[in-house]
Amino acid sequence: MNIRVLAIDDSRTMRDLLRAALEKAGFWVATAEDGAEAVEQLEAAAPDVIITDINMPRLDGFGVIEAVRGSRCAATVPILVLSTESSPEMKNRARMSGATGWIVKPFDDARLISAIRRVARV
């Protein structure tokens, strides 16, 4: 079965890169350009894994994580943070919000894909 990934990033280039990399690996990819759009899409996209940036307009990555964990339809979906940030404080905050894992940008296709496969409940 194809793993469905919801990728959230405010940079168009980043979304395109993610989509290209993930679709090549055979995943289904939905994208959102910020946290708010992601939360709207959450039910329709029914992702197996969510990949989110941290710094985004409207609703940031932490907000996304909290919203997903508090949601009815996706409370247990694994969330990977993909961010340029790598400070322990940020990571810890993400962890407290309920993030599943943290990957530092720039990402390596193979590593990202294996990370997704590792956490996906498919």
Next chain:
Amino acid sequence: MRSGKLHLTPEILRVFYRAADRLADLVALGADDEMWDEPALRRQIDEILALSCAAEPAAASPASPDDSGDAAADGDLLAQFTPTALDFSFVPPGQEAAAFRRHRITFAPTAELFANGHEPVHLFRELAALGELNVEAQLDAAAAWDADAPAIVWTLTLDTAQTRTEIQEIFEFAEPFAEIRIEEDGHDPAGTESGTSGSDALAPERAPAPGAMADIASNDPVPIDMQPLSTGPAGPARGTEQVDAPQGAADRAQPDKAVKTGSRATVRVDLELVDALINMVGELVITQSVMNQSIVEAGLASDRRMASTLEEFRTLTRQIQEGVMAIRAQSVKPLFQRMGRIVRETAQIAEKNVRFVTEGEDTEVDRTVIERLVDPLTHILRNAIDHGLEHAERRRAAGKDPTGTVTLSAAHRSGRVVIEVKDDGGGVDRDKVLASAIAKGLVPANANLSPAEIDRLLFTPGFSTASKVTNLSGRGVGMDVVNNEIRSLGGRVAIISEPGQGTTISISLPLTLAVLDGMIVDVGGQTMVVPISAIVETIRPQPSQLHWIGPEARMISVRDLMIPVIDLAAVFDYAGGSGALEREGVLLLVENDRGEQRALAVDRIHDQRQVVIKSLESNYGHVPYVAAATILGDGQIALIVDLDEITQGTPALPTPPQARKSA
């Protein structure tokens, strides 16, 4: 081969397959306490040894001393490979043997692990991909349920050739949420790898995930005593109100564990028992419908309780039937894998490069059907490779990839299973086929056949496609054997060929051999059954829709499509005679396997229900235009029409006497 000294060639693969066959034979012989064929075995061993000789001349010496012929051969090989000995010096001794190490992993997740979207079972699945994994769950901690402590402690043993780094990587994200210890057993046969063996806890060298470790470390580590839980979700008996979370987790743990260790609970049942059950369920369905009808006729069905009970009975019967059928359903994967091997062997003998692609391996088909598909599929695949695909040079000349592709696919399509063998070869050589058929007297010399009709000649008895008799095909049995075998399964074979593009042979089979959803219709005073899966829609035609094409044939225009009308009563020559349409008949728009639509004229539609198929072939042979019979609720026997024959306008080829009906 693993160390890269020997490259995998088709030749080697073939020897391996034969060796595997031989091993299987030996096991079978051993089970029967019989003696094996010593010389043949010897030959086989020599053959394998010859391969290893080619790679490692140094190791060849024990193979030959008692066999002078072999020794000579070895000599030749040695001569060719003189410098090879140098290679050995580059391989550190014992490298290959040292590969497998046992790792003991203790994994004590916190509640947070689950809250953050982790699932231990998935981590274990990843671990299992590295090697041989054994998982045990310790529920002692769950018994002493403490909100902060890990509820379950998992003990895993992993035999793997991978290094600790690979294992750690799997736990990368889970690390902050669990206490993880990885220990290596000093279980290293060769003991050559530099000093990393022995056990050391992971904690000190782990990159500290700030905060996380501190949290966990402050709790007392849960003592793990080696007392694996044996069977059943035997979580500790606690007050129900506080057990929820850990107990739930424990419950989940059990089946997962079973899956991991590969022992899913199954029951082996004699196939005859299942078949008997299926037959009885078939009878049950008939009885149910007879009863239903009697009750309706007795005027009792208006009673509300009776009606709801009846409805429930019907649903249950149907569910029982589906359940029983599911027992026999199997995925086609093993069958496809077997075919992969046949493709390889055939490709080798035919000296063609073939890429074998399979699709829809998870499609489930009745087990008996799968077994009987082996021979026809083998035959079709061999044909596809031997006759369908061109040789590499010709493909190159035609601007195609020199490696031919053969695709084997399975899919469920409108209540049937469709299995297709598709090649991208040259297509059917129609001139040759027609010439050959004329030469064999199968068709008159002046016959004017459409391309599709010529393609179908391949299925005619007595027609063999091979211009030369090879080891693969053309042994006198042609595609007609395939055709017969598939027909006896209630299926059909169709061929679509595009010159220069390739050929597709598609087999369409009923999902089950026993039951069919049918529409009960009146045809010239007789009751007949039309398979619902083929019916696209029913039409009560307006006179303006009908058009006469010549004195006999009519067409109906449906949404700007002109569709030929076939009068079922005329097809079967029923005394009531044709002309259903003149008597306010109904048209059933049906579609056959090739996607062609026809409108069948019938007098009346009665009902739509599930019928049990009773084969006629065993007693009557093939009856033209009739697929099978069934017994209706009132005990009446009705024929199930064979839509494919009817829509083709010709009965199946094996029964020429009825040919006069062809349009």
